[in-house]
Amino acid sequence: MKISFSPEDEKFRAEVAQWLTQNLVGEFEQLKFRGGPGDEHMFPEARKKWEQKLAQGGWSCVGWPKEYGGRGCSIEQQVIFNEEYARAGAPGHVGHIGEGLAGPTIIAFGNAAQKQKYLPGIVAGTELWCQGYSEPGAGSDLANVKTKAHFDEAKGKWIISGQKVWTSLAHESDFIFVIARTNPGSIAHKGLGFFLMKMDQPGIEVRGIKQLTGTSEFNEVFFDEAECDADDIVGEPGEGWAIAMGLLGFERGVSTLGQQMQFQNELNQVIDIAKTNGSHQDPVIRQRIADAHVRLKIMRYNSMRMLSDAGDGGLKKEALIYKLYWSTWHRDLGELAMDVLGPEAEILASAPYNLTRLQSMYLFVRSDTIYGGTNEIQRNIIAERGLGMPKEPKVQLK
Amino acid sequence: MEFSFTQEQKMIRDTAEAFLAEVSSSEAVRTAMATEQGYEDKIWQRICAEMYWQAIHIPEEYGGMGLGYVELVVMLEEMGRYLLCSPFFSTVCLGANALIIAGTPEQKQQYLSEICEGSLTATLAYTGKNGQWGADAVQATVIPQGDNYLLNGSFRYVPDGHTASLIIVAVRDEGSSGEDGISLFTLDAHTPGVSRTWLPTMDETRKQAEITLDNVIVSKAHLMGAQSKAWPQLNKIIHLATIATAAEQTGGAQQILDLTVEYTKERVQFGRPVAGFQAVKHQAADMMLRAEVAKSAVYYAACVAEEAINGGPLAGELAEAASVAKSYCSDGYFKNASDAIQLHGGVGFTWEYDVHLYFKRAKSSELFLGNAAYHREQVAKLLLD
Numbered sequence: 128m129k130i131s132f133s134p135e136d137e138k139f140r141a142e143v144a145q146w147l148t149q150n151l152v153g154e155f156e157q158l159k160f161r162g163g164p165g166d167e168h169m170f171p172e173a174r175k176k177w178e179q180k181l182a183q184g185g186w187s188c189v190g191w192p193k194e195y196g197g198r199g200c201s202i203e204q205q206v207i208f209n210e211e212y213a214r215a216g217a218p219g220h221v222g223h224i225g226e227g228l229a230g231p232t233i234i235a236f237g238n239a240a241q242k243q244k245y246l247p248g249i250v251a252g253t254e255l256w257c258q259g260y261s262e263p264g265a266g267s268d269l270a271n272v273k274t275k276a277h278f279d280e281a282k283g284k285w286i287i288s289g290q291k292v293w294t295s296l297a298h299e300s301d302f303i304f305v306i307a308r309t310n311p312g313s314i315a316h317k318g319l320g321f322f323l324m325k326m327d328q329p330g331i332e333v334r335g336i337k338q339l340t341g342t343s344e345f346n347e348v349f350f351d352e353a354e355c356d357a358d359d360i361v362g363e364p365g366e367g368w369a370i371a372m373g374l375l376g377f378e379r380g381v382s383t384l385g386q387q388m389q390f391q392n393e394l395n396q397v398i399d400i401a402k403t404n405g406s407h408q409d410p411v412i413r414q415r416i417a418d419a420h421v422r423l424k425i426m427r428y429n430s431m432r433m434l435s436d437a438g439d440g441g442l443k444k445e446a447l448i449y450k451l452y453w454s455t456w457h458r459d460l461g462e463l464a465m466d467v468l469g470p471e472a473e474i475l476a477s478a479p480y481n482l483t484r485l486q487s488m489y490l491f492v493r494s495d496t497i498y499g500g501t502n503e504i505q506r507n508i509i510a511e512r513g514l515g516m517p518k519e520p521k522v523q524l525k
Numbered sequence: 526m527e528f529s530f531t532q533e534q535k536m537i538r539d540t541a542e543a544f545l546a547e548v549s550s551s552e553a554v555r556t557a558m559a560t561e562q563g564y565e566d567k568i569w570q571r572i573c574a575e576m577y578w579q580a581i582h583i584p585e586e587y588g589g590m591g592l593g594y595v596e597l598v599v600m601l602e603e604m605g606r607y608l609l610c611s612p613f614f615s616t617v618c619l620g621a622n623a624l625i626i627a628g629t630p631e632q633k634q635q636y637l638s639e640i641c642e643g644s645l646t647a648t649l650a651y652t653g654k655n656g657q658w659g660a661d662a663v664q665a666t667v668i669p670q671g672d673n674y675l676l677n678g679s680f681r682y683v684p685d686g687h688t689a690s691l692i693i694v695a696v697r698d699e700g701s702s703g704e705d706g707i708s709l710f711t712l713d714a715h716t717p718g719v720s721r722t723w724l725p726t727m728d729e730t731r732k733q734a735e736i737t738l739d740n741v742i743v744s745k746a747h748l749m750g751a752q753s754k755a756w757p758q759l760n761k762i763i764h765l766a767t768i769a770t771a772a773e774q775t776g777g778a779q780q781i782l783d784l785t786v787e788y789t790k791e792r793v794q795f796g797r798p799v800a801g802f803q804a805v806k807h808q809a810a811d812m813m814l815r816a817e818v819a820k821s822a823v824y825y826a827a828c829v830a831e832e833a834i835n836g837g838p839l840a841g842e843l844a845e846a847a848s849v850a851k852s853y854c855s856d857g858y859f860k861n862a863s864d865a866i867q868l869h870g871g872v873g874f875t876w877e878y879d880v881h882l883y884f885k886r887a888k889s890s891e892l893f894l895g896n897a898a899y900h901r902e903q904v905a906k907l908l909l910d
Contacts, residue, residue: 128527128528128529128530128531128534128595128824128827128828129527129528129828130527130528130825130828130839131837131838131839398908398909401909402909407905407909407910413901413902413905413909414898414901414902414905416905416908416909417852417901417902417904417905417908418852418901420904420908421848421849421852421853421901421904422818422853424822424845424849425818425821425822425825425849425853428528428821428822428824428825429817429818429821431528431821431825432528432529432820432821432824434528435527435528435529436529444813444817445817445820445821447813448813448814448817448818451810451814452814452818503807505810506806506807506810506811507803507806507807507810509810509813509814510806510807510809510810510813511806513810513813514782514786514806514809514810514813515786515790516786516789516790516800516801516805516806516809517790517797517798517800517801518801519801519803520797520801
């Protein structure tokens with residue numbers, strides 16, 4: 128057991144930090160600490176330009192293999208990159224769905240043509256992606272997908288109809304990957320297909336969902352006979368479930384450590400306020416701040432265990448608990464931030480409903496324990512896969 | 526970055542588990558805890574002679590195995606799982622650590638060698654009746670008298686204090702306060718003026734004692750560390766013991782989870798095992814989360830402890846790592862043990878089932894060396910003051 132980084136890795140860390148210091152300036156200065164969850168709607172154009180700047184510096188898709196345009200970084204280097212990126216206050220990746228989800232799925236399951244067609248745009252930061260999984264009737268129960276796909280022989284295209292929901296950044300995206308039912312009458316996880324689709328076409332309509340923050344980074348996406356090229360289904364029709372599940376595996380990983388550095392930035396902000404307004408002398412606030420610090424520290428150690436064990440294959444226990452742990456921590460931080468602010472917590476940045484960063488965080492964290500598998504679903508997964516406890520009895524549908 | 530156990534560390538863990546499953550069964554624990562001594566000589570002798578665990582992290586020059594704090598923590602986790610009744614914690618995590626950190630070359634040569642031989646048990650006494658765990662805990666006093674020292678005062682909550690042959694005591698100069706004026710001495714338990722009284726405890730698996738010093742005279746050879754300035758060393762010893770306690774807590778938090786899952790899978794109500802009910806599964810999931818998170822905290826702290834003893838870039842994190850681990854593990858173990866009683870239903874409230882042994886150990890180890898709130902305040906001082 129050894130937890131320090133090698134001298135080569137530390138050299139890499141200095142290189143990342145230096146590049147960020149030199150380049151996160153000028154027009155990009157305004158992006159510092161912006162664009163994370165709850166702030167995704169901010170500065171989309173400037174963030175796209177930043178993404179392209181990263182690509183020019185060779186800092187996009189650092190974990191991807193070099194043959195696909197990535198940097199081929201080791202896990203340690205990816206961790207370091209994500210940590211330094213967040214430490215510098217560099218903005219949330221507007222292209223993170225392409226880099227973290229669509230790209231790795233195409234690399235793992237796509238054919239040569241799909242790789243050639245889609246990967247360069249993701250690496251260059253010029254083409255943004257969104258994710259078409261959830262539906263009004265299929266949130267955590269993804270197997271309940273109703274969106275349909277059928278192949279039109281005359282047009283030589285797949286025709287997609289249905290509705291997706293909670294689609295982050297759909298309004299900014301160039302492409303969407305969609306799970307739809309290819310086999311009429313199929314149920315649950317059988318008979319699904321995995322499609323790569325262009326957003327800018329007549330059959331797709333995007334409607335923003337106004338969130339309790341007053342802003343819209345989630346959307347509803349409606350498909351009315353939208354088209355997908357015959358070549359743009361990943362894998363075989365009916366096998367979309369396996370690909371979707373493979374993709375969910377990519378959601379966890381090295382980026383968690385960068386996420387924690389953002390959490391650290393938020394906690395530091397709360398600590399600064401507490402020291403300024405004197406609430407740091409309140410014994411209860413002291414306990415809660417210390418508790419937040421303790422649990423954030425251990426979040427980092429959890430991730431380090433998760434990454435160190437990654438080579439053994441299979442999901443380790445510390446990976447199972449990860450989502451439940453961080454989402455609950457972040458929700459608690461939101462509440463702590465408001466209590467530290469006291470009555471000042473209520474005062475908006477400006478009318479009509481412009482929130483400060485901490486207010487926005489406080490409201491947005493209520494979604495952390497819901498999206499990506501609710502805490503309740505996470506607990507079922509932990510109990511069933513981690514502890515071997517029996518599944519819920521199935522209700523027979525008529 | 527390899528934050529996972531090496532093959533050798535896994536082997537140590539598996540060997541420890543197999544041995545403890547044999548010698549520290551529920552029956553063995555119940556036999557040992559019913560005695561005033563609190564452990565069975567023959568099991569302690571097997572641990573020392575067959576397993577050589579007491580020597581695990583003692584340097585080779587004194588006859589030890591010279592392994593690291595991570596290896597020690599691996600063992601402690603298993604001991605916590607099996608509620609091992611033995612003077613291991615007091616001798617190794619208090620006595621040996623104190624000697625390693627603050628002992629003179631002569632003291633190390635004599636006492637560490639005797640610990641390795643299995644002929645000496647030891648403990649540390651520093652906390653007075655005020656029940657504090659920081660520097661203010663030290664209330665007993667010392668007055669230099671020529672080449673000797675005169676010691677007076679009393680200590681409570683001393684693990685195995687009534688049975689250990691070597692007691693390392695912390696005392697302070699008369700009139701001093703806080704971190705000033707603290708000295709450490711080695712003290713033979715049979716020195717005239719030393720009286721020791723067993724304090725019967727709610728958690729019977731670990732024995733505590735009160736120790737009173739009444740005009741005890743010791744020579745200069747018994748002084749450890751720097752006279753009147755030993756707080757940094759004592760503080761380090763306390764941090765190391767705190768991490769060791771957290772390791773035991775982690776093992777307990779895991780074992781009580783395993784026992785609970787096993788029980789709920791067997792217990793049938795309304796025509797199915799209660800483990801199938803979501804209300805039960807969700808509590809068990811939270812228990813697993815706490816056990817896993819506790820392990821991350823303790824393994825990290827163990828790596829820090831290793832560097833604090835032998836040098837390394839993380840050495841400066843010792844105080845924080847100890848408080849991070851102890852605050853999380855104290856809450857986590859207690860919550861797991863209390864949930865375990867609930868999930869065991871009526872039998873969880875009985876003497877016959879082992880759940881209560883874990884519930885009681887969880888509380889005693891939570892209170893020992895500072896509870897979660899105490900350690901959070903230590904963290905708050907680092908962050909906020």
